[in-house]
Amino acid sequence: MGLNHEAAPVQVREHFAVETDEQGVRAKEIIALSTIAESVVISTCNRMEVYVAAEQADRGIEYLTAYLAKNRDQERMNYLYTKSGEDVKRHLFKLVSGLDSMVLGETEIFGQVKQAYKQALEAGATKGVLNKLFQKSFAVGKRVRTHTRIQMGQTSVGNVAVDLAEKIFGKLKGSEVMVIGAGETSRLVAKSMMSRGASGLTVTNRTMSKAEDLAAELDGTAVPFDQWENVLSRVDIIVSSTGSSEPVLKAAQIQAVRRKRKYRPLFIIDIAVPRDIEAAVSEIDEVYLYDIDKLQHLAEEAKESRQHQVRLCEKIIEQEL
Amino acid sequence: MDRWILFTAVLLAAAAALHGARYLSRGERSRWTVLWMLGSFACQFIVLGLRSELRGSCPLGDMGEMFIFASWALTMCYLAVGSVFRLSLLGVFTAPLVCFLLSMALVPGMLESNPPNANHIDGWRESHAAFSVLAYGALGLAAVAAVMFLVLDQQLKEGDFARGLFRNLPPVKELGLVVRRLLWLGLFLLTLGVISGLVMKVSGDSQSRHLFAAAGQWVAYLLLLFISAWRGLPLKRFAIATVILFFCSLLIFALL
Numbered sequence: 001m002g003l004n005h006e007a008a009p010v011q012v013r014e015h016f017a018v019e020t021d022e023q024g025v026r027a028k029e030i031i032a033l034s035t036i037a038e039s040v041v042i043s044t045c046n047r048m049e050v051y052v053a054a055e056q057a058d059r060g061i062e063y064l065t066a067y068l069a070k071n072r073d074q075e076r077m078n079y080l081y082t083k084s085g086e087d088v089k090r091h092l093f094k095l096v097s098g099l100d101s102m103v104l105g106e107t108e109i110f111g112q113v114k115q116a117y118k119q120a121l122e123a124g125a126t127k128g129v130l131n132k133l134f135q136k137s138f139a140v141g142k143r144v145r146t147h148t149r150i151q152m153g154q155t156s157v158g159n160v161a162v163d164l165a166e167k168i169f170g171k172l173k174g175s176e177v178m179v180i181g182a183g184e185t186s187r188l189v190a191k192s193m194m195s196r197g198a199s200g201l202t203v204t205n206r207t208m209s210k211a212e213d214l215a216a217e218l219d220g221t222a223v224p225f226d227q228w229e230n231v232l233s234r235v236d237i238i239v240s241s242t243g244s245s246e247p248v249l250k251a252a253q254i255q256a257v258r259r260k261r262k263y264r265p266l267f268i269i270d271i272a273v274p275r276d277i278e279a280a281v282s283e284i285d286e287v288y289l290y291d292i293d294k295l296q297h298l299a300e301e302a303k304e305s306r307q308h309q310v311r312l313c314e315k316i317i318e319q320e321l
Numbered sequence: 322m323d324r325w326i327l328f329t330a331v332l333l334a335a336a337a338a339l340h341g342a343r344y345l346s347r348g349e350r351s352r353w354t355v356l357w358m359l360g361s362f363a364c365q366f367i368v369l370g371l372r373s374e375l376r377g378s379c380p381l382g383d384m385g386e387m388f389i390f391a392s393w394a395l396t397m398c399y400l401a402v403g404s405v406f407r408l409s410l411l412g413v414f415t416a417p418l419v420c421f422l423l424s425m426a427l428v429p430g431m432l433e434s435n436p437p438n439a440n441h442i443d444g445w446r447e448s449h450a451a452f453s454v455l456a457y458g459a460l461g462l463a464a465v466a467a468v469m470f471l472v473l474d475q476q477l478k479e480g481d482f483a484r485g486l487f488r489n490l491p492p493v494k495e496l497g498l499v500v501r502r503l504l505w506l507g508l509f510l511l512t513l514g515v516i517s518g519l520v521m522k523v524s525g526d527s528q529s530r531h532l533f534a535a536a537g538q539w540v541a542y543l544l545l546l547f548i549s550a551w552r553g554l555p556l557k558r559f560a561i562a563t564v565i566l567f568f569c570s571l572l573i574f575a576l577l
Contacts, residue, residue, distance in 0.1 A: 167477065170492035262553030265493055282478070285555035294480050301482075 001064055001082045002042075002049030005102050008079035015076055016068070018043035024119030031125050033063040038130040040120040044112050046102050051092070053129035057084055086321060089133065093317045096141035098150060104306055105150035110141050140320045147316065150309040157185065157295045158192040160302065161269050165193060165237055168267050168288060176200035178235040179220075180228060180249070181242035182210040185271045185292075187217075189239045194218050202235065204228040206242070229253060233260040241271040251280035254287060269295065323371045327389065327427060330364035333357050334396075334420040341413030345489060354412040358396060361419065365393040377438045381450040385425075385432030390451075392422035394458020395465075402462060402503065410489050414465045445521035452514035453535060457570070459507035460542070463500050464567035467560035470496040474557055497556045500563055501549070508542050515539050534573045541566055 003013060018026050023041045030039040030050060038053035050068070054060025061082060069077050083091050091100070096113050098105040117134045120126050126134070144150060162172075169175050175198045179190045182205040194201060201220025204227075205211035211222040223231060232253065242248055254266070263286050270277040270291045282289040337357035344354075368389055372380035380386045399415045426432060473490045476482060490496075518532045545562050548554055554562075 164477075166492065167473075167490075168493045170495050258555075259553060263555040264553075265556065285557045288477050290480070298480065298482065 001052075001061065001068070001080055002047060003079045003081065004047035004049075004100065007081055012076050012079050013046070013048065015072060016043075016048040018048060020115070021119070023116045024123035024125065027120040027125035028123040030064065030067060033067055035059045035063060038127050039125045040117055040130055040134065042113055042116040044109065047100075049095075051088065051130060051133070053127070089137075089321055090317065092133065092137045093140045093320060094313075096137045097144040097313050097317065099310060099313055104310070107145070110138075110145075114138065136320070140317060143320070144313045144316050148309045148312045150306070150313050157271075157292070157299055158188045160295050160298045161189050161239075161290070162192045162196050164288070164290065164298075165198075165267055166196070168265050169236060171197055172199075173197040174199055175236040176202070176234055177220075177237045177239065178202045178204070178228065178231055179214065180204055180238065180240040180276065181272065182207075182214040183241040183271070186239045186241040187214055189269060189271070190214075190218055190220075193237060193239075198237065200235075202228070202231050204231075233257045236264070236267065238266070238268045239271065240269065240276040242276050244272070244276060245274055247278040248276045249281065250278040251284065254281055254284055258284070258286075271295075323368050323375075324427065324432070326364050326371070327368050327423060327432075330361045330368065330392075331420055331423045331427065333361035333364060334392075334416050334423060337361065337412055338416035338420055341410075341416060345410075345413055354416070355400070358399065358412050358416060358419070361423075362393065362396045362400060365389055365396060365423070369393060372432075372436070375438070376436050378442050379447040379451055381447075381454065382436055383431065383433045385427075387454060388422045388426040388431065390454040391457045391461065392419045392426075394455045395419055395422070395461045396458075398458045398462040398503070398506075399465075402499065410469070410491070411462070411465060414469055415462065418461060418465060443521055445517050449514050449517035449521050452510050452517055456507045456510035456514055459503050459510060460563075460567050460570065463503035463507060464564045466496055466499045466503060467563040470500065470556060470560045471564075474560075493556065497559070500560060501546070504542060504546055504563065508539070508546060511535070511539050511542065538566070538570050538573070541569075 003016060005013070018041055020043070023043055026041045027039040027050075030036055030041070030052060035056050036052050036054045040051040042049045042051070050064060052060055052064060054063075061084075065077070065080075068080065092113075094100045096110050098107060098109055101109050113134075117126070117130075121131070165172060165175070172193060175193070177190055177193050177198045177200065179186050179201065182203060190201060190203075201215065201218050202223055203211045203215040203218075203220055204223050204225050205214075206225050208222065208224060211225075214220070215222040238249070240249060249268070266287045268277055268281065268287060268289045270289065273292060275291055277289060277291075281287055334357070337354050340357060341354040369380045369386075372386055372389075376382055381390055395415065396419055399411055402411065469490060470493065473493060473496065476490075477493070482488075491499075515532075515535055518535055545554075545559070545566065549559055
């Protein structure tokens with residue numbers, strides 16, 4: 001029985017949340033209830049689920065519902081889902097494989113389930129049924145991750161851009177990013193880069209105040225729009241999204257600074273339509289230029305690949321059931 | 322006996338190449354690549370040991386031995402560099418070159434069946450030959466890493482990421498760094514080889530030409546590294562130059 005990010009909003013989920021190191025304690029409380037012999041409590045930022053083995057399924061659900069309903073109103077209780085029998089197995093196998101996660105294929109959930117089970121085991125809240133179920137689920141999770149690529153391939157433009165940046169520069173620590181134009185997509189891409197370790201950010205926009213706002217949000221520096229060329233020689237990544245009808249960055253401008261840059265790789269993301277970056281820029285040896293079409297195409301390819309991987313995962317899970 | 326062990330070395334390198342390529346096409350990496358290469362390395366080592374016993378000197382007396390020694394140096398560099406830089410994929414690219422070099426050694430006429438036993442060993446000549454071939458190993462591996470960069474660069478330029486190879490190739494910057502470091506290592510070893518060559522007793526025009534070619538090669542590599550460090554060079558041109566220089570070096574010594 002439980003709820004997750006799809007079934008309930010965060011305002012409801014937070015009422016059921018259990019502290020990470022309290023999961024074993026709660027599991028032990030639950031097995032004190034009549035008819036419930038075993039229990040595992042899993043609580044993460046996206047879900048709270050209680051797995052039980054009961055002598056009588058209906059009575060077990062009844063007692064568990066009563067336990068969870070303590071100090072909670074019926075409206076919140078309506079968000080809970082209940083599964084039994086084979087559905088529980090299927091759900092748990094999908095969970096550890098990352099198929100039920102907010103970010104499909106993420107690997108953190110595997111460790112979280114393992115930890116929750118370990119706490120329940122140490123608290124003496126598990127016996128034969130749940131021990132066998134959870135051990136089997138870990139084996140299934142490993143098999144899925146070994147034989148599929150479910151955890152690979154980013155599906156948002158921002159994350160695709162960051163993946164490409166890492167393919168060029170390796171770790172982004174020490175990389176300098178310049179944002180030309182302070183639109184929402186530029187902001188998201190720049191934010192993704194900074195979150196992955198890029199250490200310097202310069203923002204420029206025709207409206208200086210917008211540049212300053214974005215720079216302040218991401219702990220960067222704003223420069224006036226007529227001075228951003230001076231920064232060109234030291235940046236590694238450029239994200240451009242102005243509303244200009246003409247290219248703002250031309251091949252000649254890059255050529256002028258190549259030697260000063262010592263021909264270091266330069267990654268340019270052109271999110272604007274019409275494009276901000278002159279097409280001839282991509283002919284320059286050390287420049288990798290991606291426009292919004294290319295990035296979206298990559299994100300779509302990753303989504304399709306992910307769907308294929310999901311089907312493979314489900315096939316493996318059905319074999320294991 | 323040495324030919325059979327050499328043949329085994331070729332098969333093991335071929336297994337590394339095919340096995341690694343098969344896994345790569347599925348977007349996976351195989352731990353077996355390094356094991357196949359380790360096996361090939363061991364066989365090459367044994368062959369070189371047997372040849373040095375036959376000669377009573379460093380096994381660099383005929384073209385076959387030169388190919389084996391170069392392959393051994395290349396494999397050794399890969400085993401050392403691959404683990405340090407976590408470039409296990411290097412094995413998939415190195416194995417075909419190793420396979421080629423060893424196969425060349427198997428060509429009839431390359432390995433003397435009964436090499437004359439050395440009644441006098443010129444230490445400087447032996448050092449020149451050994452350092453030069455070790456340099457080939459490092460420079461060859463630099464060429465392999467340069468090819469890896471060119472493949473990745475092409476895929477990044479075209480936005481072609483469907484293949485498993487793209488996922489597994491190391492980043493551009495890392496490959497550039499590895500190529501540079503291997504070139505510096507190769508240049509250092511080549512310097513020792515050239516110095517030894519200058520000190521050794523030279524007899525006959527072909528040996529003078531050989532030394533001249535080695536010095537020319539040294540100058541070419543030094544120029545490449547100097548230009549790259551001082552003025553800067555786009556990685557693509559740097560990589561192409563690395564590959565061309567290595568193959569020119571192989572050709573020159575094959576012809577001499």
